[in-house]
Amino acid sequence: MKILVPIKRVVDYSIRIRVKADGTGVETAGVKMSINPFDEIAIEEALRLKENGLASEVVLVSIGSEKTDETLRAGLALGADRAIWVQHHERIEPLAIAKLLKAIISSEAPQLVLMGKQAIDDDCNQTGQMLSALLGWPQGTFASKIELKGAQVNVTREVDGGHETLALTMPAIITTDLRLNTPRFASLPNIMKAKSKPMAILNSADLGVDTAPRLHIFSVKAPTARSAGVIVPDVAALVRALKSQAKVLP
Numbered sequence: 001m002k003i004l005v006p007i008k009r010v011v012d013y014s015i016r017i018r019v020k021a022d023g024t025g026v027e028t029a030g031v032k033m034s035i036n037p038f039d040e041i042a043i044e045e046a047l048r049l050k051e052n053g054l055a056s057e058v059v060l061v062s063i064g065s066e067k068t069d070e071t072l073r074a075g076l077a078l079g080a081d082r083a084i085w086v087q088h089h090e091r092i093e094p095l096a097i098a099k100l101l102k103a104i105i106s107s108e109a110p111q112l113v114l115m116g117k118q119a120i121d122d123d124c125n126q127t128g129q130m131l132s133a134l135l136g137w138p139q140g141t142f143a144s145k146i147e148l149k150g151a152q153v154n155v156t157r158e159v160d161g162g163h164e165t166l167a168l169t170m171p172a173i174i175t176t177d178l179r180l181n182t183p184r185f186a187s188l189p190n191i192m193k194a195k196s197k198p199m200a201i202l203n204s205a206d207l208g209v210d211t212a213p214r215l216h217i218f219s220v221k222a223p224t225a226r227s228a229g230v231i232v233p234d235v236a237a238l239v240r241a242l243k244s245q246a247k248v249l250p
Helices: 035-050 070-076 094-108 127-137 188-194 236-248
Strands: 001-006 008-012 034-035 058-062 082-087 112-116 141-151 152-159 162-169 172-176 199-202
Touching: 001 035, 001 236, 008 070, 008 112, 008 172, 034 070, 034 094, 035 070, 035 112, 035 172, 058 070, 058 094, 070 082, 070 172, 070 188, 070 199, 082 094, 094 127, 112 127, 127 172, 141 162, 152 172, 162 172
Parallel strands: 001 058, 001 112, 058 082, 082 199, 112 172, 141 172
Antiparallel strands: 008 034, 141 152, 152 162
């Protein structure tokens, strides 16, 4: 069984985000980049399935411009077998990503697509669901547990009322949540091996997909800084403060 894992290059979660001076987006020049954390969970789950003899190959795919290959090499260092880099140098939206992934899937023919439920840069949480609709494949989103049973995969997910388990017939799309697993660290030998693992390079324009953005971003602004809090000596002072400043109480 082949597992395809789409991953995204994002600003590292430990970095404080800065908006560009012209308000056109987030500053990425000279900023540490890494694999989207939810995608790392997807990689880890795919590798565990392979180590348990339930999968034969783990293939990574990423869509992006320069240095996306570095992100793919980081994923290969975790243990994936090979990678596909779809070069795209413009802003791209979830629908276009889903269409490009569909084109890759048509040639790769994986039985399972494991991907993060969302990317931490835009938090769209759309690509997995759109890909499922385009392919006509069953989907299990926000997976906190995955069990393979022959041609069926059981996906446990958290819902408002507790847990829900879906039985999907493969091929299927699964998006991963934080509670699914804890990703491993790459070992030095695997980092060295990753340099020689195969990586196919494609161009998004050659896949016959319309990637033109449907949304226009007028400006990007940092959140307004919160004003300093006020320490009050007692409940009566708190009530007076709420009445005079927040106007919460009548």
